[in-house]
Amino acid sequence: MTLHDILPGKLGFGTAPLGNMFRAIPDEQARATVEAAWEQGVRYYDTAPFYGAGLAEERLGEVLATKPRDAYVLSTKVGRIVLDEHETDVPDFGEKGGLFEHGNPNKILHSWTADATERSVEGSLERLGTDRLDIVWVHDIAQDFHGDAWLAKFEEARTGAFRVLSRLREEGVIKAWGLGVNRTEPVELTLALDEPRPDGFLLAGRYTLLDHEHALQRLLPAAVEQGVEMVVGGPYSSGVLAGGAHFEYQQAPPAVLEKVARLKDLAARHGVSVKAAALQFSLAHPAAAAAVPGATRPERLAEDTAALDEPVPAAFWHDLRAAGLVSPAAPLPAGV
Known part of the structure; x- marks a missing residue:
């Protein structure tokens, strides 16, 4: 079974912002945002225990509890267990440090063992208030990629989480499992294994208008060859492509802001929204089954839906490539 067989459409909803990513949002606003996604016809929802130490799962589950369970697809992640005890020190989340400082105060245990995977699934089911999950991603086993440290995490996941899932x-x-990461290396390594075999992967921030070269080199050709499909996470590159100030979970550096300005200028000349360009570019790759942008405001969901269907002239894509703003190896939308 492929992700295309499971997912109900090209547009899903990523719930990291519901975990109070970057800033605190009121519960009422979070609920309204999920309701807006539903009203816009979104039927795929992705979440994780890491998002606000369970806060995103709780908020999502509260709204989805009012919907027919067979009417939507739900994915969450394993690799972090939300503990009952509260954090007293500043948690070490590496490159994601401080990302969810406004989330729940619970401590988080990092573990990809078999036991931890089963505990994580049980915790997610409870917070989401559901009896089943459709897809489970193995979360962040290559965070802070450097040296050999991540290989130990990978081996723990290979002999633990991979086999349990x-x-x-x-x-x-469950219907499917794979990796949910913001690095290409662990997916490449997983695709090289004889077993266990994943059904797909959620790649966050690594197949966007701003960052796609590395994924195109080895990962995506191997994925297409093996029939393993991708969910594009963070298609707006942490928000900087949608009018925000963040890139890679941090304040966007000048070089990124300069490239975004060039993209905006080109889009404006063609009468194209940057959101449409970002979403449609990410989904043009044959490995892409869906994209899951996040949001904290109800009106953003209407923007995402409109961006998915917005007509984008072929001349825009040709000029984008001619300006060197996308790789010549990147597939462009059909008909270009």
């Missing part, structure tokens, strides 16, 4: 898939408990 493969068993759950075989038993029909």
Whole structure:
């Protein structure tokens, strides 16, 4: 079964912002945003225990509890267990440090073992208030990629999380599993394994208008060859492509802001919204099954839906490539 067989459309909803990413948002606003996604026809929702130490799962589950369970697809992640005890020190989340400082105060345990995977799934089911998950991603095993440290995490996940999730898939408990990461290396390594075999992967921020060269080199050709599909996470590059100030979970540096300005200028000349360019570029790759932008305001969901269907002239894509703003190896939307 492929991700295309499971997912109900090209546009999903990523719930990291509901975990109070970067800033605190009121519960009422979070609920209204999920309701807006539903009203816009979004039927795929992605979340994770890491998002606000369970806060995003709780908020999402509260709204989805009012919807028919068979009407939507739900994915979450394993690799972080939300503990009952509260954090007293500043948690070490590496490159994602401080990202969810406004989330729940619970401590988070990092572990990709078999036992931790089962505990993580049980915790997510409870917070989401549901009896089943459709897709489970193995979260962030290559965070802070450097040296050999991540290889130990990968081996722990290979002998733990990968095998547990493969068993759950075989038993029909879940429909699919894969990696949910913001690095290409662990997915490349996983695709090189004889077993366990993933069904797909969620790649955050690594197949966008601003960052796609590395994914195009080895990962995506291997994925297409093996029929393993991708969910594009963070298609707006942490928000900087949608009018925000963040890139890679930090304040966007001058070089990124300069490239965004060039993209905006080119888009304006063609009467194209940057959101439309960003979404449609990411989804043009044959490995892409869906994209899951996040939001904290209800009106953003209407923007995303409109961006997905917005007519974009072929001349825009040709000028984008001619200006060197996208790789010549990147597939462009059909008909270009």
